[in-house]
Amino acid sequence: MALGKDYLGQECAVARALELVGERWTLLVVRDVFYGVRRFSDFQAHLDIPRAVLTARLATLVDAGVLERRRYQESPPRDEYVLTDMGVSLWPAIYALAQWAIQYVPSAAGAVREFAHVPCDTVVDRTGLCPACGRVAPPGELEMRPGPGIHAYKRTDPVSLALRKPHRLLEPLHPVIAAAV
Amino acid sequence: MALGKDYLGQECAVARALELVGERWTLLVVRDVFYGVRRFSDFQAHLDIPRAVLTARLATLVDAGVLERRRYQESPPRDEYVLTDMGVSLWPAIYALAQWAIQYVPSAAGAVREFAHVPCDTVVDRTGLCPACGRVAPPGELEMRPGPGIHAYKRTDPVSLALRKPHRLLEPLHPVIAAAV
DNA sequence: CCCGTAAGTTCATTCAATGAACCTTTAGTG
């Protein structure tokens, strides 16, 4: 954590996790990558994050091994950011935070999104368990769908619009974004 | 989140969660409450957090309903901070973050602590499942024990020393701390 | 040649974190 001091003597795992992903914006960036966002400008449009901060966060995450920066076109040179195994493993933490907020920090009208286990076509429960097969659904097998609270969602940037369609996690969202313009 | 702007239009559950518990130090304070820390001075000794920031974080958490402030002695008036149901429900998120760090952000020598499901006397796995009974162990049924990496833990404040002994989560730690002085 | 897009960088301003010092109430000790 780049805040003068780090979490110092805290030789605790929670502290080490927060050093990497506990800064402002960081977990929202990672969440967006699960949703399929991969490009600088798409993060920017979706999060309204200052460009300098986004640059810094992406660099930290690539540095730490959470994201991988990958060239997807040579001229002009363009890179995208994708999750490594380490990054994908953050899913349980992100999902747990989201479910906690859905239960205890309610917004207008219920969950904006829900997650279905694709092989079973069943919405997973609060702990991430698929009621149909009884297993914990890995993010790659989840499809994000608009939930009952989607009406409350007011953003109109291309990324937000693209995210209103059912979409497999981790799949690149950009084709959908491009089509939405 | 008290940073000029909140996470704005982000009508997302992850963003709402981070508004409450995403600020620097906040999740470490909550983690400490799970460990049994309840008093201002004990948080301070264990976390090396500036007093003004600790005051602010505790106030935010009480305000949000994550912690409850409870008088435990009248003269001089002294309060302790305990988890509400809302606060206890943060356990899966905190545990997931810790396990992620243990796996991917390794420190000197393995986990500093491990968590055992008391009824089964069995260490739970990375997802929080008890291998013996097959259920997800709620925090109140967990005992925190020193893990293989405990040697790497250098802090010598009374709270850290007290946390080296096996200890049931959510139980007040103060008697142990007082005995350690 | 001019415009547009993607992905940045630079910079002045604002705002929060830090750490030291101070304050208040009460209990214990000689």
Added chain:
DNA sequence: CACTAAAGGTTCATTGAATGAACTTACGGG
């Protein structure tokens, strides 16, 4: 009764990060 210590704060000057607007670079298209 004076003195000291502990708990739980508050105040304040300094540091450093976040913000947002403007500028930069590299290319492609008309």
